[in-house]
Amino acid sequence: MITEERQTIPKPPLVAADSARAREQGSGSPALSVRNLSVFFGKVQVLKRISLDAAAQAVTAIIGPSGCGKSTFLRSLNRMHELVPSARVEGEIRLFGEDILSPEVEPVSLRRRVGMVFQKSNPFPTMSIADNVTVGLRLNGVRQRSVLAQRLEHSLLMAALWDEVKDRLDAPATSLSGGQQQRLCIARALAVQPEVLLMDEPASALDPLATRKIEDLIRELKKKYTILIVTHNMQQAARTSDYTAFFYLGELVEYGATARIFTNPAQKQTEDYVTGRFG
Amino acid sequence: MSLKTGLPLPAPPGSPEAKAETLGRAGVGIDSKQESYHRWRNVKNGLVQAVTCLCTLAVLLPLALVFNHVLKSGLSAVNLTFFTGLPKPVGEPGGGMANAIVGTFELLGLAALLGVPVGVCGGIFLAEYGSTKLNWWIRFAADVLNGVPSIIWGMVVYALVVVPRKGFSAWAGGIVLGMIIVPLIMRTSEEMLRLVPQGYREAALALGISQWRTLVQIVLRTALRGITTGILLALARVAGETAPLLFTAFGNRFWNHSLNDPIAALPLQIFSYAISPYEDWHRQAWAGALVLLVLVALVNVSVRLLTRERSNRGRLPL
Numbered sequence: 001m002i003t004e005e006r007q008t009i010p011k012p013p014l015v016a017a018d019s020a021r022a023r024e025q026g027s028g029s030p031a032l033s034v035r036n037l038s039v040f041f042g043k044v045q046v047l048k049r050i051s052l053d054a055a056a057q058a059v060t061a062i063i064g065p066s067g068c069g070k071s072t073f074l075r076s077l078n079r080m081h082e083l084v085p086s087a088r089v090e091g092e093i094r095l096f097g098e099d100i101l102s103p104e105v106e107p108v109s110l111r112r113r114v115g116m117v118f119q120k121s122n123p124f125p126t127m128s129i130a131d132n133v134t135v136g137l138r139l140n141g142v143r144q145r146s147v148l149a150q151r152l153e154h155s156l157l158m159a160a161l162w163d164e165v166k167d168r169l170d171a172p173a174t175s176l177s178g179g180q181q182q183r184l185c186i187a188r189a190l191a192v193q194p195e196v197l198l199m200d201e202p203a204s205a206l207d208p209l210a211t212r213k214i215e216d217l218i219r220e221l222k223k224k225y226t227i228l229i230v231t232h233n234m235q236q237a238a239r240t241s242d243y244t245a246f247f248y249l250g251e252l253v254e255y256g257a258t259a260r261i262f263t264n265p266a267q268k269q270t271e272d273y274v275t276g277r278f279g
Numbered sequence: 280m281s282l283k284t285g286l287p288l289p290a291p292p293g294s295p296e297a298k299a300e301t302l303g304r305a306g307v308g309i310d311s312k313q314e315s316y317h318r319w320r321n322v323k324n325g326l327v328q329a330v331t332c333l334c335t336l337a338v339l340l341p342l343a344l345v346f347n348h349v350l351k352s353g354l355s356a357v358n359l360t361f362f363t364g365l366p367k368p369v370g371e372p373g374g375g376m377a378n379a380i381v382g383t384f385e386l387l388g389l390a391a392l393l394g395v396p397v398g399v400c401g402g403i404f405l406a407e408y409g410s411t412k413l414n415w416w417i418r419f420a421a422d423v424l425n426g427v428p429s430i431i432w433g434m435v436v437y438a439l440v441v442v443p444r445k446g447f448s449a450w451a452g453g454i455v456l457g458m459i460i461v462p463l464i465m466r467t468s469e470e471m472l473r474l475v476p477q478g479y480r481e482a483a484l485a486l487g488i489s490q491w492r493t494l495v496q497i498v499l500r501t502a503l504r505g506i507t508t509g510i511l512l513a514l515a516r517v518a519g520e521t522a523p524l525l526f527t528a529f530g531n532r533f534w535n536h537s538l539n540d541p542i543a544a545l546p547l548q549i550f551s552y553a554i555s556p557y558e559d560w561h562r563q564a565w566a567g568a569l570v571l572l573v574l575v576a577l578v579n580v581s582v583r584l585l586t587r588e589r590s591n592r593g594r595l596p597l
Contacts, residue, residue, distance in 0.1 A: 080485060112487030122478035126500045136486035139496055192486055
């Protein structure tokens, strides 16, 4: 189905709407550069030669119908796919130029650079709000109270949760509402100061108000972080992202500036999907 | 019934029209045939409820009987000396089981010392490591071990520990109880660890926390209450074991001063007093039974409290 020309590697598009900030960065080099990435689970090939550059300090949305490999793609970026024993990866992923699939790269240290937020909020139930945020630091050997306290406040501020929880930091994390729990998970991921934040349908289990808060947060966070977000919600992709990649049946069908993907897609399949005709 | 008024009369029962009507009005319940069907259904429901109630009573009744009888027979002999004194020689009234009570705790302590680490680590292996096939066999072996009669455990330890060391000892008693609790604790620990949602492991690993720390600080911590519950229940189960201790701890009418010497235990003391021909010893045996029963009941109550607090906080169900 995919013709040769669609296989060509899309450049990180810097279109008018969002180029101002990108120019401020003064760097055209992408944060993540994926080349010919194939992922297999056993004999099943889930991703087929994906090539894609994700711009730094921008939001890249990954859309596509269920089972198209969106989550697998995301999870290969911090090597979470290795938790599945039968998983195998081919191709190349470079994080700011460094080949992260090479055997010399420890997945543990990679994951400190590439944080992840999951679909289902999963704060640790045995820990308080504060302990949840600082757990990534504490279990990696950070002991200084001043550092922990400062990161705690900073991360919660970044996740727009500080005002809601500052008076009950010692309360159990499970006492928070669903939306607050998800923002707590974002704060937890931010506390280890990653370079890239992967979000796997972060708002799909939340009500519209909580979803809006998460989306506002994503727009805020991209000032500092490179964000990749998997979403089923087309409006969400349109509202929050700068670039959009459309996956279908394990292949990258189209990739470009969000405004263009949603208003003037080059591929018929993309158009059908974003207009809700299938998927 | 009142629904019927104002509606056209139903076709005579048995006629094809009636059948069609019944089908057509299924769920409305205005047909006489359906009404009798509903009545029959209610009767059936009542019957089943009565049978299950009776069965529940049949389970609870023995418990009440046991408690009642042990209380009635044992309470008269329970006094301060029972908890502080040593057994008196035949013919001398009074005396107590202090050595047996302490001995039971010592044996349980030894059993926990030996059995808990092995059981919990085995459970961790089953839940977190290993291959599906290997784990199937380990699980199968553990379940078989759980079914091994305790007297056989006693014989095994007699042959492996008591004979080579040429003597009964507290160690041998602790080892046999420890061996009995290993498969029990292994299986409950595994179940508790598997109840920890995969999302917590992934969240921890995605934060760049190593697998080892994830296991200890996140997964084990989340499952801790469940594992503790399993350990307590396993210890409560072996607290009353008598047969394996006959071959190993042997019993002792005096204080045990070394773990290499025979040691008294409540079930052993109850056993030897109960088969004796003396009235006074019988009363003491009942008192010992009461103390043992209360101990085990206390463990069970504390387990309930532990698990209740957990469910209140929205943690893992047992």
